[in-house]
Amino acid sequence: MRIIWVTLRTTFSVAIMCCLVYNAAVWAVAQAAAPDKANGSLIENAQGQVVGSRLIGQSFTDPGYFHGRVSSIDYDANGSGSPNYAPSNPDLLLRTQESVSAWQSENPDVPVSELPIDLVTNSGSGLDPQISPASAEAQVPRISAATGIAADKLKQMIEQHTQGRSLGLFGEPAVNVLELNLDVQAAR
Structure with missing residues:
Protein backbone atom coordinates (compact mmCIF):
# COMPACT_ATOMS: atom_id res chain seq x y z
CA MET A 1 0.00 0.00 0.00
CA ARG A 2 2.89 2.33 0.81
CA ILE A 3 4.35 1.89 -2.72
CA ILE A 4 0.99 2.70 -4.31
CA TRP A 5 0.66 5.86 -2.19
CA VAL A 6 4.22 7.02 -3.12
CA THR A 7 3.55 6.24 -6.80
CA LEU A 8 0.30 8.23 -6.80
CA ARG A 9 1.94 11.18 -5.02
CA THR A 10 4.86 11.17 -7.46
CA THR A 11 2.57 10.90 -10.49
CA PHE A 12 0.39 13.74 -9.23
CA SER A 13 3.42 15.95 -8.45
CA VAL A 14 5.01 15.33 -11.84
CA ALA A 15 1.70 15.97 -13.60
CA ILE A 16 1.30 19.31 -11.81
CA MET A 17 4.88 20.30 -12.64
CA CYS A 18 4.75 19.24 -16.29
CA CYS A 19 1.18 20.19 -17.15
CA LEU A 20 0.67 23.37 -15.16
CA VAL A 21 3.86 24.90 -13.79
CA TYR A 22 6.01 24.35 -16.88
CA ASN A 23 3.33 25.63 -19.29
CA ALA A 24 2.62 28.66 -17.11
CA ALA A 25 6.34 29.46 -16.97
CA VAL A 26 6.75 29.18 -20.76
CA TRP A 27 3.65 31.36 -21.28
CA ALA A 28 4.95 34.01 -18.84
CA VAL A 29 8.41 34.12 -20.45
CA ALA A 30 6.87 34.37 -23.95
CA GLN A 31 4.51 37.17 -22.85
CA ALA A 32 7.41 39.08 -21.31
CA ALA A 33 9.96 38.52 -24.11
CA ALA A 34 7.82 38.74 -27.25
CA PRO A 35 4.13 39.39 -26.54
CA ASP A 36 3.22 40.12 -30.18
CA LYS A 37 4.64 36.81 -31.41
CA ALA A 38 3.31 34.89 -28.40
CA ASN A 39 -0.20 36.08 -29.20
Missing part, protein backbone atom coordinates in the same frame (compact mmCIF):
# COMPACT_ATOMS: atom_id res chain seq x y z
CA GLY A 40 -0.12 35.11 -32.89
CA SER A 41 1.31 38.28 -34.50
CA LEU A 42 -2.23 39.54 -35.09
CA ILE A 43 -2.95 42.44 -37.44
CA GLU A 44 -5.77 44.86 -36.75
CA ASN A 45 -7.53 47.19 -39.18
CA ALA A 46 -8.14 50.89 -38.56
CA GLN A 47 -11.25 50.05 -36.50
CA GLY A 48 -9.24 47.79 -34.16
CA GLN A 49 -10.71 44.53 -35.49
CA VAL A 50 -8.37 41.57 -35.95
CA VAL A 51 -8.17 40.85 -39.70
CA GLY A 52 -5.37 38.30 -39.80
CA SER A 53 -1.88 37.36 -38.75
CA ARG A 54 1.56 38.38 -40.01
CA LEU A 55 2.39 34.68 -40.11
CA ILE A 56 -0.46 33.22 -42.22
CA GLY A 57 -1.41 34.36 -45.71
CA GLN A 58 -4.91 35.04 -46.97
CA SER A 59 -6.54 34.70 -50.34
CA PHE A 60 -7.24 37.98 -52.13
CA THR A 61 -9.14 37.82 -55.42
CA ASP A 62 -10.39 41.40 -55.77
CA PRO A 63 -8.46 43.08 -58.63
CA GLY A 64 -7.97 46.15 -56.42
CA TYR A 65 -5.75 44.27 -53.99
CA PHE A 66 -2.37 42.58 -54.13
CA HIS A 67 -2.58 38.81 -54.52
CA GLY A 68 -0.35 36.40 -52.63
CA ARG A 69 1.20 33.08 -53.56
CA VAL A 70 -0.74 30.06 -54.76
CA SER A 71 -1.93 27.92 -51.85
CA SER A 72 -3.02 24.32 -52.42
CA ILE A 73 -4.67 24.35 -49.00
CA ASP A 74 -6.46 27.71 -49.37
CA TYR A 75 -4.39 29.15 -46.50
CA ASP A 76 -6.05 26.76 -44.01
CA ALA A 77 -3.70 26.73 -41.02
CA ASN A 78 -5.27 23.54 -39.66
CA GLY A 79 -3.23 21.46 -42.07
CA SER A 80 -0.26 23.21 -43.58
CA GLY A 81 1.70 21.75 -46.44
CA SER A 82 1.64 21.55 -50.18
CA PRO A 83 2.01 18.74 -52.68
CA ASN A 84 5.57 17.63 -53.23
CA TYR A 85 5.29 17.42 -56.99
CA ALA A 86 8.43 16.76 -58.98
CA PRO A 87 9.10 19.25 -61.79
CA SER A 88 8.13 16.51 -64.25
CA ASN A 89 4.75 15.86 -62.60
CA PRO A 90 1.84 16.57 -65.00
CA ASP A 91 -0.34 17.86 -62.13
CA LEU A 92 2.25 20.52 -61.31
CA LEU A 93 2.48 21.53 -64.95
CA LEU A 94 -1.34 21.78 -65.20
CA ARG A 95 -1.67 23.84 -62.00
CA THR A 96 1.14 26.14 -63.09
CA GLN A 97 -0.45 26.62 -66.53
CA GLU A 98 -3.76 27.46 -64.85
CA SER A 99 -2.01 29.99 -62.60
CA VAL A 100 -0.27 31.59 -65.60
CA SER A 101 -3.60 31.77 -67.51
CA ALA A 102 -5.28 33.40 -64.51
CA TRP A 103 -2.38 35.86 -64.33
CA GLN A 104 -2.77 36.75 -68.01
CA SER A 105 -6.49 37.39 -67.67
CA GLU A 106 -6.10 39.48 -64.50
CA ASN A 107 -2.97 41.38 -65.59
CA PRO A 108 -3.14 41.90 -69.36
CA ASP A 109 -0.75 44.87 -69.18
CA VAL A 110 2.11 42.76 -67.78
CA PRO A 111 3.71 40.20 -70.10
CA VAL A 112 4.10 36.64 -68.83
CA SER A 113 7.85 37.00 -69.27
CA GLU A 114 7.75 39.48 -66.35
CA LEU A 115 5.66 37.20 -64.13
CA PRO A 116 7.64 36.44 -60.95
CA ILE A 117 7.78 32.72 -60.21
CA ASP A 118 6.52 33.06 -56.65
CA LEU A 119 3.08 34.13 -57.91
CA VAL A 120 2.54 30.77 -59.64
CA THR A 121 4.26 28.39 -57.20
CA ASN A 122 3.36 27.12 -53.73
CA SER A 123 5.44 27.71 -50.69
CA GLY A 124 6.42 24.66 -48.66
CA SER A 125 3.71 25.33 -46.06
CA GLY A 126 1.04 26.77 -48.36
CA LEU A 127 0.63 29.54 -45.77
CA ASP A 128 3.28 32.14 -46.67
CA PRO A 129 1.95 35.66 -46.10
CA GLN A 130 4.73 37.33 -48.12
CA ILE A 131 5.60 37.77 -51.76
CA SER A 132 8.74 39.17 -53.32
CA PRO A 133 8.92 42.91 -54.01
CA ALA A 134 9.05 42.05 -57.75
CA SER A 135 5.75 40.14 -57.40
CA ALA A 136 4.14 43.13 -55.74
CA GLU A 137 5.46 45.54 -58.39
CA ALA A 138 4.19 43.31 -61.21
CA GLN A 139 0.65 43.80 -59.85
CA VAL A 140 0.82 47.60 -59.72
CA PRO A 141 -0.78 48.28 -63.15
CA ARG A 142 -3.85 46.15 -62.31
CA ILE A 143 -4.31 47.65 -58.85
CA SER A 144 -3.77 51.20 -60.08
CA ALA A 145 -6.40 50.73 -62.79
CA ALA A 146 -8.89 49.13 -60.36
CA THR A 147 -8.46 51.63 -57.51
CA GLY A 148 -7.34 54.85 -59.13
CA ILE A 149 -4.31 54.97 -56.83
CA ALA A 150 -1.28 56.29 -58.72
CA ALA A 151 1.34 53.69 -59.63
CA ASP A 152 4.04 55.76 -57.90
CA LYS A 153 2.02 55.77 -54.67
CA LEU A 154 1.57 51.96 -54.87
CA LYS A 155 5.31 51.48 -55.46
CA GLN A 156 6.00 53.69 -52.46
CA MET A 157 3.67 51.49 -50.34
CA ILE A 158 5.53 48.39 -51.54
CA GLU A 159 8.84 49.95 -50.57
CA GLN A 160 7.51 50.86 -47.11
CA HIS A 161 6.34 47.27 -46.52
CA THR A 162 9.44 45.52 -47.88
CA GLN A 163 11.22 43.60 -45.13
CA GLY A 164 14.90 42.94 -45.66
CA ARG A 165 16.86 39.75 -45.13
CA SER A 166 16.94 38.30 -41.61
CA LEU A 167 20.09 39.53 -39.88
CA GLY A 168 21.03 41.06 -43.24
CA LEU A 169 22.06 37.61 -44.52
CA PHE A 170 19.27 35.05 -44.56
CA GLY A 171 16.29 34.79 -46.90
CA GLU A 172 15.11 37.24 -49.48
CA PRO A 173 13.38 40.61 -49.16
CA ALA A 174 9.63 40.12 -48.81
CA VAL A 175 6.38 42.09 -48.65
CA ASN A 176 3.54 41.07 -46.31
CA VAL A 177 0.45 41.03 -48.55
CA LEU A 178 -2.13 41.65 -45.82
CA GLU A 179 -0.31 44.65 -44.38
CA LEU A 180 0.16 46.10 -47.86
CA ASN A 181 -3.52 45.56 -48.71
CA LEU A 182 -4.60 47.35 -45.54
CA ASP A 183 -2.66 50.40 -46.79
CA VAL A 184 -4.30 50.06 -50.21
CA GLN A 185 -7.71 49.89 -48.51
CA ALA A 186 -6.93 53.03 -46.50
CA ALA A 187 -5.83 54.90 -49.64
CA ARG A 188 -8.96 54.05 -51.63
Whole structure:
Protein backbone atom coordinates (compact mmCIF):
# COMPACT_ATOMS: atom_id res chain seq x y z
CA MET A 1 0.00 0.00 0.00
CA ARG A 2 2.89 2.33 0.81
CA ILE A 3 4.35 1.89 -2.72
CA ILE A 4 0.99 2.70 -4.31
CA TRP A 5 0.66 5.86 -2.19
CA VAL A 6 4.22 7.02 -3.12
CA THR A 7 3.55 6.24 -6.80
CA LEU A 8 0.30 8.23 -6.80
CA ARG A 9 1.94 11.18 -5.02
CA THR A 10 4.86 11.17 -7.46
CA THR A 11 2.57 10.90 -10.49
CA PHE A 12 0.39 13.74 -9.23
CA SER A 13 3.42 15.95 -8.45
CA VAL A 14 5.01 15.33 -11.84
CA ALA A 15 1.70 15.97 -13.60
CA ILE A 16 1.30 19.31 -11.81
CA MET A 17 4.88 20.30 -12.64
CA CYS A 18 4.75 19.24 -16.29
CA CYS A 19 1.18 20.19 -17.15
CA LEU A 20 0.67 23.37 -15.16
CA VAL A 21 3.86 24.90 -13.79
CA TYR A 22 6.01 24.35 -16.88
CA ASN A 23 3.33 25.63 -19.29
CA ALA A 24 2.62 28.66 -17.11
CA ALA A 25 6.34 29.46 -16.97
CA VAL A 26 6.75 29.18 -20.76
CA TRP A 27 3.65 31.36 -21.28
CA ALA A 28 4.95 34.01 -18.84
CA VAL A 29 8.41 34.12 -20.45
CA ALA A 30 6.87 34.37 -23.95
CA GLN A 31 4.51 37.17 -22.85
CA ALA A 32 7.41 39.08 -21.31
CA ALA A 33 9.96 38.52 -24.11
CA ALA A 34 7.82 38.74 -27.25
CA PRO A 35 4.13 39.39 -26.54
CA ASP A 36 3.22 40.12 -30.18
CA LYS A 37 4.64 36.81 -31.41
CA ALA A 38 3.31 34.89 -28.40
CA ASN A 39 -0.20 36.08 -29.20
CA GLY A 40 -0.12 35.11 -32.89
CA SER A 41 1.31 38.28 -34.50
CA LEU A 42 -2.23 39.54 -35.09
CA ILE A 43 -2.95 42.44 -37.44
CA GLU A 44 -5.77 44.86 -36.75
CA ASN A 45 -7.53 47.19 -39.18
CA ALA A 46 -8.14 50.89 -38.56
CA GLN A 47 -11.25 50.05 -36.50
CA GLY A 48 -9.24 47.79 -34.16
CA GLN A 49 -10.71 44.53 -35.49
CA VAL A 50 -8.37 41.57 -35.95
CA VAL A 51 -8.17 40.85 -39.70
CA GLY A 52 -5.37 38.30 -39.80
CA SER A 53 -1.88 37.36 -38.75
CA ARG A 54 1.56 38.38 -40.01
CA LEU A 55 2.39 34.68 -40.11
CA ILE A 56 -0.46 33.22 -42.22
CA GLY A 57 -1.41 34.36 -45.71
CA GLN A 58 -4.91 35.04 -46.97
CA SER A 59 -6.54 34.70 -50.34
CA PHE A 60 -7.24 37.98 -52.13
CA THR A 61 -9.14 37.82 -55.42
CA ASP A 62 -10.39 41.40 -55.77
CA PRO A 63 -8.46 43.08 -58.63
CA GLY A 64 -7.97 46.15 -56.42
CA TYR A 65 -5.75 44.27 -53.99
CA PHE A 66 -2.37 42.58 -54.13
CA HIS A 67 -2.58 38.81 -54.52
CA GLY A 68 -0.35 36.40 -52.63
CA ARG A 69 1.20 33.08 -53.56
CA VAL A 70 -0.74 30.06 -54.76
CA SER A 71 -1.93 27.92 -51.85
CA SER A 72 -3.02 24.32 -52.42
CA ILE A 73 -4.67 24.35 -49.00
CA ASP A 74 -6.46 27.71 -49.37
CA TYR A 75 -4.39 29.15 -46.50
CA ASP A 76 -6.05 26.76 -44.01
CA ALA A 77 -3.70 26.73 -41.02
CA ASN A 78 -5.27 23.54 -39.66
CA GLY A 79 -3.23 21.46 -42.07
CA SER A 80 -0.26 23.21 -43.58
CA GLY A 81 1.70 21.75 -46.44
CA SER A 82 1.64 21.55 -50.18
CA PRO A 83 2.01 18.74 -52.68
CA ASN A 84 5.57 17.63 -53.23
CA TYR A 85 5.29 17.42 -56.99
CA ALA A 86 8.43 16.76 -58.98
CA PRO A 87 9.10 19.25 -61.79
CA SER A 88 8.13 16.51 -64.25
CA ASN A 89 4.75 15.86 -62.60
CA PRO A 90 1.84 16.57 -65.00
CA ASP A 91 -0.34 17.86 -62.13
CA LEU A 92 2.25 20.52 -61.31
CA LEU A 93 2.48 21.53 -64.95
CA LEU A 94 -1.34 21.78 -65.20
CA ARG A 95 -1.67 23.84 -62.00
CA THR A 96 1.14 26.14 -63.09
CA GLN A 97 -0.45 26.62 -66.53
CA GLU A 98 -3.76 27.46 -64.85
CA SER A 99 -2.01 29.99 -62.60
CA VAL A 100 -0.27 31.59 -65.60
CA SER A 101 -3.60 31.77 -67.51
CA ALA A 102 -5.28 33.40 -64.51
CA TRP A 103 -2.38 35.86 -64.33
CA GLN A 104 -2.77 36.75 -68.01
CA SER A 105 -6.49 37.39 -67.67
CA GLU A 106 -6.10 39.48 -64.50
CA ASN A 107 -2.97 41.38 -65.59
CA PRO A 108 -3.14 41.90 -69.36
CA ASP A 109 -0.75 44.87 -69.18
CA VAL A 110 2.11 42.76 -67.78
CA PRO A 111 3.71 40.20 -70.10
CA VAL A 112 4.10 36.64 -68.83
CA SER A 113 7.85 37.00 -69.27
CA GLU A 114 7.75 39.48 -66.35
CA LEU A 115 5.66 37.20 -64.13
CA PRO A 116 7.64 36.44 -60.95
CA ILE A 117 7.78 32.72 -60.21
CA ASP A 118 6.52 33.06 -56.65
CA LEU A 119 3.08 34.13 -57.91
CA VAL A 120 2.54 30.77 -59.64
CA THR A 121 4.26 28.39 -57.20
CA ASN A 122 3.36 27.12 -53.73
CA SER A 123 5.44 27.71 -50.69
CA GLY A 124 6.42 24.66 -48.66
CA SER A 125 3.71 25.33 -46.06
CA GLY A 126 1.04 26.77 -48.36
CA LEU A 127 0.63 29.54 -45.77
CA ASP A 128 3.28 32.14 -46.67
CA PRO A 129 1.95 35.66 -46.10
CA GLN A 130 4.73 37.33 -48.12
CA ILE A 131 5.60 37.77 -51.76
CA SER A 132 8.74 39.17 -53.32
CA PRO A 133 8.92 42.91 -54.01
CA ALA A 134 9.05 42.05 -57.75
CA SER A 135 5.75 40.14 -57.40
CA ALA A 136 4.14 43.13 -55.74
CA GLU A 137 5.46 45.54 -58.39
CA ALA A 138 4.19 43.31 -61.21
CA GLN A 139 0.65 43.80 -59.85
CA VAL A 140 0.82 47.60 -59.72
CA PRO A 141 -0.78 48.28 -63.15
CA ARG A 142 -3.85 46.15 -62.31
CA ILE A 143 -4.31 47.65 -58.85
CA SER A 144 -3.77 51.20 -60.08
CA ALA A 145 -6.40 50.73 -62.79
CA ALA A 146 -8.89 49.13 -60.36
CA THR A 147 -8.46 51.63 -57.51
CA GLY A 148 -7.34 54.85 -59.13
CA ILE A 149 -4.31 54.97 -56.83
CA ALA A 150 -1.28 56.29 -58.72
CA ALA A 151 1.34 53.69 -59.63
CA ASP A 152 4.04 55.76 -57.90
CA LYS A 153 2.02 55.77 -54.67
CA LEU A 154 1.57 51.96 -54.87
CA LYS A 155 5.31 51.48 -55.46
CA GLN A 156 6.00 53.69 -52.46
CA MET A 157 3.67 51.49 -50.34
CA ILE A 158 5.53 48.39 -51.54
CA GLU A 159 8.84 49.95 -50.57
CA GLN A 160 7.51 50.86 -47.11
CA HIS A 161 6.34 47.27 -46.52
CA THR A 162 9.44 45.52 -47.88
CA GLN A 163 11.22 43.60 -45.13
CA GLY A 164 14.90 42.94 -45.66
CA ARG A 165 16.86 39.75 -45.13
CA SER A 166 16.94 38.30 -41.61
CA LEU A 167 20.09 39.53 -39.88
CA GLY A 168 21.03 41.06 -43.24
CA LEU A 169 22.06 37.61 -44.52
CA PHE A 170 19.27 35.05 -44.56
CA GLY A 171 16.29 34.79 -46.90
CA GLU A 172 15.11 37.24 -49.48
CA PRO A 173 13.38 40.61 -49.16
CA ALA A 174 9.63 40.12 -48.81
CA VAL A 175 6.38 42.09 -48.65
CA ASN A 176 3.54 41.07 -46.31
CA VAL A 177 0.45 41.03 -48.55
CA LEU A 178 -2.13 41.65 -45.82
CA GLU A 179 -0.31 44.65 -44.38
CA LEU A 180 0.16 46.10 -47.86
CA ASN A 181 -3.52 45.56 -48.71
CA LEU A 182 -4.60 47.35 -45.54
CA ASP A 183 -2.66 50.40 -46.79
CA VAL A 184 -4.30 50.06 -50.21
CA GLN A 185 -7.71 49.89 -48.51
CA ALA A 186 -6.93 53.03 -46.50
CA ALA A 187 -5.83 54.90 -49.64
CA ARG A 188 -8.96 54.05 -51.63
